[in-house]
Amino acid sequence: MYGSEDLELNRRHLMAGASACAVVTACPSASWAATESTSDSVTSKVSLTVNGTSHEIDIDTRTTLLDAVREHLHLTGAKKGCDHGQCGACTMIVDGRRINSCLTLAVMHQGDAITTIEGLGKPGNLHPMQAAFVKHDGYQCGFCTPGQICSGVAVLEEIKAGIPSHVTADLNATSAITADEIRERMSGNICRCGAYSNIVDAMTEVAGRQA
Amino acid sequence: MKSFTYERASSPAEAAASVLRVPGAKFIAGGTNLLDLMKLQVETPTHLVDVNGLDLDTIEPTEEGGLRIGALVRNTDLAADLRVRRGYGVLSRALLSGASGQLRNKATTAGNLLQRTRCPYFYDTAQPCNKRQPGSGCSAIGGISRQLAVVGASEACIATHPGDMAVAMRVLDANVETVNDKGDTRTIPIAEFHRLPGDTPEIETNLRPGELITAVTLPKPVSGMHVYRKVRDRASYAFALISIAGIVQRDGTGRIAVGGVAPKPWRDEAAEAELPKGAKAATERLFAGAKPTHDNAYKLKLTERALGAVLSEARA
Numbered sequence: 001m002y003g004s005e006d007l008e009l010n011r012r013h014l015m016a017g018a019s020a021c022a023v024v025t026a027c028p029s030a031s032w033a034a035t036e037s038t039s040d041s042v043t044s045k046v047s048l049t050v051n052g053t054s055h056e057i058d059i060d061t062r063t064t065l066l067d068a069v070r071e072h073l074h075l076t077g078a079k080k081g082c083d084h085g086q087c088g089a090c091t092m093i094v095d096g097r098r099i100n101s102c103l104t105l106a107v108m109h110q111g112d113a114i115t116t117i118e119g120l121g122k123p124g125n126l127h128p129m130q131a132a133f134v135k136h137d138g139y140q141c142g143f144c145t146p147g148q149i150c151s152g153v154a155v156l157e158e159i160k161a162g163i164p165s166h167v168t169a170d171l172n173a174t175s176a177i178t179a180d181e182i183r184e185r186m187s188g189n190i191c192r193c194g195a196y197s198n199i200v201d202a203m204t205e206v207a208g209r210q211a
Numbered sequence: 212m213k214s215f216t217y218e219r220a221s222s223p224a225e226a227a228a229s230v231l232r233v234p235g236a237k238f239i240a241g242g243t244n245l246l247d248l249m250k251l252q253v254e255t256p257t258h259l260v261d262v263n264g265l266d267l268d269t270i271e272p273t274e275e276g277g278l279r280i281g282a283l284v285r286n287t288d289l290a291a292d293l294r295v296r297r298g299y300g301v302l303s304r305a306l307l308s309g310a311s312g313q314l315r316n317k318a319t320t321a322g323n324l325l326q327r328t329r330c331p332y333f334y335d336t337a338q339p340c341n342k343r344q345p346g347s348g349c350s351a352i353g354g355i356s357r358q359l360a361v362v363g364a365s366e367a368c369i370a371t372h373p374g375d376m377a378v379a380m381r382v383l384d385a386n387v388e389t390v391n392d393k394g395d396t397r398t399i400p401i402a403e404f405h406r407l408p409g410d411t412p413e414i415e416t417n418l419r420p421g422e423l424i425t426a427v428t429l430p431k432p433v434s435g436m437h438v439y440r441k442v443r444d445r446a447s448y449a450f451a452l453i454s455i456a457g458i459v460q461r462d463g464t465g466r467i468a469v470g471g472v473a474p475k476p477w478r479d480e481a482a483e484a485e486l487p488k489g490a491k492a493a494t495e496r497l498f499a500g501a502k503p504t505h506d507n508a509y510k511l512k513l514t515e516r517a518l519g520a521v522l523s524e525a526r527a
Contacts, residue, residue: 046524061217061259064246084247085314096285097316103243104317107482108261112495126313155312162292166307171296188311 027056044155046107050075051119062109066090068106069116077117077146081190088189091147091154094117098154100188117146120153128209129153140193148189152203155185177207213255219264222498223423228339228392231256231421240283240424241317243310245280246324246483252336253327253343267425276431279388282424285374286310289320292310298432301456304439305379308473311448321424324377324387324404328474329372329450330359341367342412352504360502361510365471366413369504371471372405372449376468379439381478382465387419388426396425405475417473430460436525440517441470451513459525463487467518469497472510490519 012082034168037114042061042067047054050073057072066083069075078101081089092101093115121127132138159177167184168175175181180201191199217235220226230236235257239245247486268283270292270356278294289295290306310318332338332350339348351359351369385401405416418424426470444451451471463486468478480494482497492513503511 021352042214044217061215062212079449083250085243085311088311088313091313099314099317100243101247101311103314105217105239105242105246105259108239108242108263113403121432156310158287161291163287164296164303164307168307170298171303172293185312187445188313 001207004110021039022192042106046110048073048106048109048114048115049112050138051116059106061105063106064102065092065094065104065106065114066101066110067099069114075116075118078150079143079146081106081147087144087147087192088151089144089147091150091189093150093154094143096154096157098151103149115150116149118140120149127153128206130204132206133199136198136202136205137195138199138202139191139195142154144189144193146190148186148199151186151189158185159207177204212249213240213257215256216258217261218258219261220452221264221269221427223390224266224392224394226262227390227421227423229258229357231392232421236260239318240264241285242312242322243318243323248327248334250501251334253334253408259279262423268284273428280320280427280429282297282426284320284493286318286320286323288314288317288357288515290315290374299379299383299429300437301439301458302379303401304437305375305441305456307455308439308441308454310376310453320376320427323374324380324424324427326372326374327415329373330370331355333370342370342408342415345411345413356504357505357506358410358450358471359504359507360473361507362477362498362501363407364473364502365408365410365412367410368408368433368473368474370408370412372415372473372475374440374470375439375451375454375470377401377405378456378468378476380429381468381476382458382466383429383433385430387424388428390425391422396437398428401427401476402478410472412474424489432456433466438521438524440519440521441512442513447513454516454518455509455514455521457518457525459486459521461525463489463526464521465525467493467497467521469514478518490515490522494518 043058044061045058047056048102079089081087083102085103090100090102091098094112121130129152164171165184167180179200182203237256239259239261267281269281274280286306296303330351332340333342339349341349347367358401360371380401380489387399387404390396438457441451441454443451454470457467467482468476479497482493485492485496498511
């Protein structure tokens with residue numbers, strides 16, 4: 001729970017024309033991604049905890065979590081694909097759960113623990129899922145990969161937590177980690193290069209190691 | 212996206228009061244549908260009241276032997292709840308057939324009931340749409356209507372309710388609990404929650420201005436085979452062309468609600484009485500008065516065949 005006392009709203013009247021452009025340039029928060037040629041902008045302070053580090057930012061209320069992380073915190077691992085929750089490229093893990101960061105507002109995440117691909121592992125110290133994607137060629141162009149990996153890590157946790165899926169035959173039994181289960185649970189992550197079978201292989205290997 | 216002010220609600224009645232007080236205000240919970248529509252400027256709220264901090268996210272037993280599901284219970288948690296899996300399998304199945312894992316983690320019970328249609332003309336702000344802009348006309352009538360309603364629609368609108376969860380809620384005879392700005396509560400049976408479009412397709416539910424959903428209650432479990440059969444263009448992560456939520460007995464009796472065919476989950480007790488005679492008789496009664504278009508007339512046959520499969524499964 002969070003209270004309303006830690007929330008400050010601030011309505012600024014932005015001038016149209018050239019000066020509006022200057023504001024946009026000076027303030028990446030009002031980036032191309034979120035703002036149109038509107039005359040009013042409302043900003044709000046929010047504290048985002050991303051990969052263990054807390055950041056206090058003052059942003060336009062329209063800013064999605066994805067835009068806040070990419071444009072303000074400059075963590076560009078999570079990608080903007082469709083920006084409508086259809087492709088999964090923006091998937092982040094928030095309070096232990098994978099979500100589409102493009103379909104949630106940054107101001108709604110005061111105090112939440114947010115993990116992006118940058119927080120899972122680093123070059124030289126890869127998360128097992130990252131290493132398995134490399135080993136199995138779970139990508140080609142790589143654009144969807146940060147979302148696939150965040151989703152993949154969370155999917156194995158969901159199965160471990162006993163959450164059933166559409167293909168789980170018996171709702172009252174534990175679901176096994178099968179290719180069918182992985183495919184169904186990963187359907188919110190689109191890969192236009194078609195690396196799906198290798199992604200299933202990578203996840204299967206990590207699941208086996210965990211078991 | 213249009214600019215808006217934002218506040219975090221501290222109590223359900225206060226949230227209701229805020230939405231009532233500020234013209235153009237809306238509640239936001241999971242946000243998965245609202246933000247999608249705001250980006251397209253189909254929805255342009257001036258003020259958002261964030262209800263996520265309210266204490267409405269638990270599932271509790273009721274005195275009648277049923278369950279009270281808090282408005283903020285996420286789709287994932289509702290589908291995975293052991294009491295729901297054991298006693299209300301049709302609900303778990305419906306939830307798990309909808310959306311993606313990421314969306315189910317965010318989408319809430321109340322928000323799911325309130326989701327807007329996926330009619331392509333509702334989404335396209337360059338096209339007339341009576342639901343989006345009352346009086347502008349319906350582009351779907353005479354347009355591409357393959358996914359749209361065959362029954363319950365009107366001359367003003369042929370959009371469908373797109374959801375899966377509400378179809379299961381309808382077959383379970385759920386009740387929607389609400390609160391208003393004064394703290395008064397009321398209960399709306401799910402059958403009366405969604406409205407048919409008539410000449411006001413922009414009004415989709417019988418909620419009053421500012422009224423906030425606090426919970427959905429389920430009566431005690433009904434035994435029988437719980438099934439949710441969804442037919443769609445992809446094996447996963449697609450809206451229903453048609454879907455059947457059923458609780459069916461071995462003798463072929465039971466209750467069914469159909470999704471993807473109407474502006475609300477479609478159930479008719481007279482059609483259920485025909486179930487022992489088979490899928491054809493029941494479907495004919497269910498679709499009495501249907502006015503399909505050339506593009507979506509297939510839904511009648513598809514429903515009959517899907518129902519036939521459900522009935523054979525129950526008898527097996």
